[in-house]
Amino acid sequence: MKVAVLGCGSVGSQVVRLLGEQADDLAARVGAPVELAGVAVRRLDAAREVDVPTELLTTDAAALVARDDIDLVIEVIGGIEPARSLILGAPEGGASVVTANKALLAEDGPTLFEAAEKAGRDLYYEAAVAGAIPILRPLRESLAGDKVTRVLGIVNGTTNFILDKMDTSGAGFADALEEAQALGYAEADPTADVEGFDAAAKAAILASLAFHSRVTAADVHREGIADVTAGDVRSARDMGSVVKLLAIAELRTGADGEEAVSVRVHPAMIPRSHPLASVREAYNAVFVESEAAGQLMFYGPGAGGSPTASAVLGDLVTVARNHRQGTRGMGESAYADRAVLPMGETLTRYHVAIDVADRAGVLAAVAQAFAEHGVSIQTVRQEGRGDDAQLVVVSHEATDAALAATVEQLRNMEIVREVTSVMRVEGTEE
Numbered sequence: 481m482k483v484a485v486l487g488c489g490s491v492g493s494q495v496v497r498l499l500g501e502q503a504d505d506l507a508a509r510v511g512a513p514v515e516l517a518g519v520a521v522r523r524l525d526a527a528r529e530v531d532v533p534t535e536l537l538t539t540d541a542a543a544l545v546a547r548d549d550i551d552l553v554i555e556v557i558g559g560i561e562p563a564r565s566l567i568l569g570a571p572e573g574g575a576s577v578v579t580a581n582k583a584l585l586a587e588d589g590p591t592l593f594e595a596a597e598k599a600g601r602d603l604y605y606e607a608a609v610a611g612a613i614p615i616l617r618p619l620r621e622s623l624a625g626d627k628v629t630r631v632l633g634i635v636n637g638t639t640n641f642i643l644d645k646m647d648t649s650g651a652g653f654a655d656a657l658e659e660a661q662a663l664g665y666a667e668a669d670p671t672a673d674v675e676g677f678d679a680a681a682k683a684a685i686l687a688s689l690a691f692h693s694r695v696t697a698a699d700v701h702r703e704g705i706a707d708v709t710a711g712d713v714r715s716a717r718d719m720g721s722v723v724k725l726l727a728i729a730e731l732r733t734g735a736d737g738e739e740a741v742s743v744r745v746h747p748a749m750i751p752r753s754h755p756l757a758s759v760r761e762a763y764n765a766v767f768v769e770s771e772a773a774g775q776l777m778f779y780g781p782g783a784g785g786s787p788t789a790s791a792v793l794g795d796l797v798t799v800a801r802n803h804r805q806g807t808r809g810m811g812e813s814a815y816a817d818r819a820v821l822p823m824g825e826t827l828t829r830y831h832v833a834i835d836v837a838d839r840a841g842v843l844a845a846v847a848q849a850f851a852e853h854g855v856s857i858q859t860v861r862q863e864g865r866g867d868d869a870q871l872v873v874v875s876h877e878a879t880d881a882a883l884a885a886t887v888e889q890l891r892n893m894e895i896v897r898e899v900t901s902v903m904r905v906e907g908t909e910e
């Protein structure tokens with residue numbers, strides 16, 4: 481089994497290391513030696529976390545993929561191009577593909593699956609979602625006989641690391657991000673993490689598999705953590721909650737009465753008693769709810785070179801075994817034709833902190849604003865007096881559009897000095 485590794489950064493270097501260190505075990509599991517045949521990089525002279533024999537290094541990834549002795553291409557370059565062309569080129573040349581590239585899969589997955597299928601080759605991508613956690617195989621295979629109704633999780637290690645540091649050590653956003661980058665968790669451009677693009681790509685992949693539907697990154701409502709302030713984190717703490725960046729994919733009934741898919745990524749407050757609240761540092765966790773199985777939880781390291789390489793090598797063994805048996809794994813399941821629900825129609829809950837003028841009737845006026853949009857209030861409490869007076873409101877579930885309109889109205893009220901924090905709330909309504 482001859483393997484070409486494209487990219488030798490955080491993930492690729494660990495794939496190369498494991499291919500060397502586990503060579504005997506891999507050969508035993510596959511039933512044939514697994515040989516590293518080449519490693520494509522951008523810079524030949526860059527310092528690497530692993531020693532790669534000079535004769536295996538190349539900057540010509542396309543030529544490596546086109547070699548007719550390559551059985552498997554592992555793509556860990558990332559981004560859209562040249563990754564897409566290389567992944568499309570591999571099956572044409574007779575090789576299967578393992579990739580960790582969620583950005584590309586969420587943008588153009590079906591094109592890649594079709595190319596692999598047409599050529600009778602495998603395309604596996606367990607590492608693309610939640611690092612080392614086996615979550616895609618369970619969704620695709622173990623739960624294939626069940627009906628998944630909801631997937632809820634923390635799927636970005638970098639943002640979880642940042643929010644955790646802000647909560648526990650009072651670290652500033654920039655310092656926490658720098659630490660996450662040094663640890664190899666962040667994407668080449670950390671905007672993808674911070675602005676929620678990475679989590680949105682993973683949410684699209686999860687939703688596609690969970691609901692057998694075609695969901696792309698563009699279908700996902702996305703908000704990152706760049707606007708989460710120390711005040712929001714403090715506000716959450718005062719409520720006995722934490723702020724997490726959540727990816728939520730669920731089946732809901734649309735306005736037309738048809739089953740639709742709702743997929744979103746946004747920061748949310750969750751109670752400290754919620755299992756997701758205890759997911760620390762760069763760990764990820766994914767809850768899956770299905771009709772027959774009930775609730776399942778998957779937890780583990782969601783980012784970093786070595787954990788991600790573990791998932792890549794798991795796929796390698798599967799592909800190699802298929803290859804030895806002259807077969808290929810099941811392709812993606814047929815796509816159900818489900819609409820994607822607009823965010824405005826999605827049911828959510830809000831936590832709103834409002835600096836108000838401390839005078840009679842304030843509470844009634846604020847409650848009236850919520851009522852006018854059909855949003856009922858779960859709890860409201862007043863903090864401080866005089867110039868420091870603040871109302872903290874937590875709503876019951878309502879459409880996101882109604883909640884957003886309520887906040888807009890609050891911002892325009894004369895008695896409201898400032899709406900200081902608006903955040904969605906997840907977890908049981910107590």
Ligand SMILES: NC(=O)C1=CN([C@@H]2O[C@H](COP(=O)(O)OP(=O)(O)OC[C@H]3O[C@@H](n4cnc5c(N)ncnc54)[C@H](OP(=O)(O)O)[C@@H]3O)[C@@H](O)[C@H]2O)C=CC1
Binds near residue numbers: 523557558608
């Ligand atoms: N880091 C993580 O925790 C995780 C990453 N992933 C995914 O894994 C993939 C790789 O991520 P990561 O290892 O962090 O990325 P890095 O930025 O650390 O590494 C990228 C590698 O690709 C090489 N490269 C870039 N452009 C080219 C090119 N045109 N031809 C050949 N090689 C090229 C770079 O070469 P050079 O070193 O010479 O610059 C580098 O070795 C991405 O898709 C990412 O989303 C998935 C899960 C977790």
Ligand SMILES: N[C@@H](CC=O)C(=O)O
Binds near residue numbers: 608637782
């Ligand atoms: N940048 C990503 C890496 C893994 O997918 C993250 O932080 O989760």
